[in-house]
Amino acid sequence: MTLERSDAPCESAVRGPLVDRFGRVARDLRISLTDRCTLRCSYCMPPEGLDWLPTEETLTDAEVVRLARIAVERLGIRRIRFTGGEPLLRRGLEEIVAACARLRTDKDERPGLALTTNGLGLEHRAAALRAAGLDRVNISLDTLDAAHYAAITRRDRLGDVLAGIRAALDAGLAPVKINAVVLRGLNDADLPDLLDHCLALGLELRVIEQMPIGPPGSWSRSGLVTADEILSLLGTRRDLVALDRDDPHAPADSWTVEGTDSRVGVIASVSRPFCDACDRTRLTSDGQIRSCLFSTRETDLRSLLRNGAADEAIVEAWKHAMAMKPAAHGLDADDFAVPSRTMSRIGG
Numbered sequence: 001m002t003l004e005r006s007d008a009p010c011e012s013a014v015r016g017p018l019v020d021r022f023g024r025v026a027r028d029l030r031i032s033l034t035d036r037c038t039l040r041c042s043y044c045m046p047p048e049g050l051d052w053l054p055t056e057e058t059l060t061d062a063e064v065v066r067l068a069r070i071a072v073e074r075l076g077i078r079r080i081r082f083t084g085g086e087p088l089l090r091r092g093l094e095e096i097v098a099a100c101a102r103l104r105t106d107k108d109e110r111p112g113l114a115l116t117t118n119g120l121g122l123e124h125r126a127a128a129l130r131a132a133g134l135d136r137v138n139i140s141l142d143t144l145d146a147a148h149y150a151a152i153t154r155r156d157r158l159g160d161v162l163a164g165i166r167a168a169l170d171a172g173l174a175p176v177k178i179n180a181v182v183l184r185g186l187n188d189a190d191l192p193d194l195l196d197h198c199l200a201l202g203l204e205l206r207v208i209e210q211m212p213i214g215p216p217g218s219w220s221r222s223g224l225v226t227a228d229e230i231l232s233l234l235g236t237r238r239d240l241v242a243l244d245r246d247d248p249h250a251p252a253d254s255w256t257v258e259g260t261d262s263r264v265g266v267i268a269s270v271s272r273p274f275c276d277a278c279d280r281t282r283l284t285s286d287g288q289i290r291s292c293l294f295s296t297r298e299t300d301l302r303s304l305l306r307n308g309a310a311d312e313a314i315v316e317a318w319k320h321a322m323a324m325k326p327a328a329h330g331l332d333a334d335d336f337a338v339p340s341r342t343m344s345r346i347g348g
């Protein structure tokens with residue numbers, strides 16, 4: 001796919017809901033609630049962490065909810081995912097979820113509400129989050145081997161994640177998906193065990209190709225474990241049958257595992273990009289809109305909010321940001337530009 005470099009929005013891009021120059025419509029908003037985290041996953045953050053945003057630069061709960069309301073009521077957003085950093089570090093998470101659950105979409109429905117988390121502390125919050133209106137949760141777990149887990153995340157917290165998964169299931173959050181980024185020589189050989197564990201608990205495993213969006217030096221194309229390799233690892237003990245995508249916009253390709261009711265997914269952002277059908281817009285914890293995970297530019301909604309802008313001005317700024325959305329991440333292009341933030345500051 002070639003990258004469109006023109007910055008001029010076409011007319012259709014500035015009318016109606018969030019539509020970009022290529023006709024893609026954003027229905028899915030990912031809100032990062034903090035840039036801080038309890039882990040230091042090697043593919044996402046440097047061991048020493050990052051310079052965290054000062055509190056005053058982070059959107060308040062009320063600011064987050066106002067932007068979510070504008071997105072849902074004015075801009076056609078139908079699903080919201082809370083992410084981070086680690087969103088469970090956000091004290092007001094339950095209140096933010098409850099406020100978003102009161103919104104109504106253009107179809108007069110409650111927006112779908114989901115959380116992506118590393119699972120630390122979920123044990124104590126899953127029930128309250130469910131009661132607040134959270135529908136589902138994706139939990140990151142790269143391996144069941146405690147030593148490998150500690151090597152990847154630089155923290156010895158495997159037991160806490162497993163407790164968080166159990167609590168999510170008990171609370172009735174459904175489906176519970178497990179996200180595993182696969183790293184050569186670290187957890188690739190652990191995938192069959194992880195799949196068996198997920199099948200036993202009724203969890204949907206998605207194995208993720210590592211993207212070049214972590215700390216400098218953490219990614220190389222030659223070291224990438226690609227979707228083809230992931231599939232052969234997952235097929236070591238199990239037979240997989242390919243499924244058609246039920247949601248054309250979902251990042252994962254899915255398979256059923258023969259002899260079970262379960263499915264397993266592969267998110268192949270690098271070797272099989274899904275940018276053509278992208279339906280996402282992203283809000284960072286400091287109030288910047290990123291139309292693409294790999295954007296090199298952002299649109300500052302926080303300044304608008306804090307300068308007293310009316311909803312209409314925010315709507316226009318958000319639409320303009322969407323109009324500038326690139327065609328694709330362009331990883332294969334000669335002029336690929338490294339995104340302006342690393343993963344934990346964007347929200348995945």
Ligand SMILES: Nc1nc2c(ncn2[C@@H]2O[C@H](COP(=O)(O)OP(=O)(O)OP(=O)(O)O)[C@@H](O)[C@H]2O)c(=O)[nH]1
Binds near residue numbers: 252267347
């Ligand atoms: N390239 C790319 N990767 C994405 C995008 N959205 C999510 N991902 C990656 O997909 C992986 C799983 O992300 P999640 O936060 O669980 O979100 P999701 O897979 O969209 O969630 P579902 O709605 O449950 O399918 C992470 O590595 C994300 O960074 C996207 O728009 N582009």
Ligand SMILES: C[S@@+](CC[C@H](N)C(=O)[O-])C[C@H]1O[C@@H](n2cnc3c(N)ncnc32)[C@H](O)[C@@H]1O
Binds near residue numbers: 037084118210348
């Ligand atoms: C940035 S994290 C934020 C939410 C939460 N802290 C967590 O880990 O689930 C969101 C997702 O991005 C994934 N991720 C982080 N760095 C990645 C990378 N370099 N390539 C692919 N996925 C990555 C994580 O595995 C996680 O599933």
Ligand code: SF4
Binds near residue numbers: 037038039041086
């Ligand atoms: S992937 Fe999630 S848990 Fe791991 S360092 Fe990044 S933000 Fe934290």
Ligand code: SF4
Binds near residue numbers: 280291326327
């Ligand atoms: S890389 Fe950008 S355009 Fe491609 S799917 Fe992700 S957010 Fe969408």
